[in-house]
Amino acid sequence: MGIKVLCAFQSEEIFEFVKSALKGFECEVVKASSEALALFLTHKNFPCLIICELISDDGWGLNLLSDVKSEVDLSAIPFVFLAKRQSEMSLEQIPLPEGAQLLMTYPVESYEFVSAIKKFICEMKDERSPESPE
Numbered sequence: 001m002g003i004k005v006l007c008a009f010q011s012e013e014i015f016e017f018v019k020s021a022l023k024g025f026e027c028e029v030v031k032a033s034s035e036a037l038a039l040f041l042t043h044k045n046f047p048c049l050i051i052c053e054l055i056s057d058d059g060w061g062l063n064l065l066s067d068v069k070s071e072v073d074l075s076a077i078p079f080v081f082l083a084k085r086q087s088e089m090s091l092e093q094i095p096l097p098e099g100a101q102l103l104m105t106y107p108v109e110s111y112e113f114v115s116a117i118k119k120f121i122c123e124m125k126d127e128r129s130p131e132s133p134e
Helices: 012-021 035-045 060-070 110-128
Strands: 004-008 028-032 049-053 079-084 102-106
Touching: 004 012, 004 035, 012 028, 012 079, 012 110, 028 035, 035 049, 035 060, 049 060, 049 110, 060 079, 079 110, 102 110
Parallel strands: 004 028, 004 049, 049 079, 079 102
Antiparallel strands: none
16 A cells, blocks of 8 residues: 555554544555654655644644654645544634644544545545556
8 A cells, every 4th residue: 555644643542543434545544652753654654644633741743743844855744633622622722733734623423534634635646646558
C-alpha cells in the first residue's frame, strides 16, 4: 500500500477508532505515540494525512503541527485534530490551530469522521495514481 495516514495519538482507543474507520480505504494507518516518532514517521512515510490528538499530556500535537508546517517538503500534508469531548466545553470554544485543516471532537460517529476526512485521502490517491500506459 502506497498511501499512508499517520495517527499521532497517545490514546490507543482513538487510534483503534481511526484504524477501524479507515478500513474501507486502501491505505495503511501508521501509529505514532510521541512527537519525535510522529515527525520521524512523517519524514519516512510522507503520509497523505496526519490525524493527531489536540490535547495530549505535554501538548506535543501543536508542536508537531508547527514542525510539519515549517518544513517545505511536508507543509502540504493536511493536518486534522481530534479533541476529546469535554462535557463543559463545546467545539466552538476550541479555536482551530493555525495550519490545521480540520478540528473534530471525539467520540464522533465513524461515518461523520470518514465523511469529513475522505477528501484528503482521495486527493492524495488521485495525485499518486500511476499513469495509464499509452
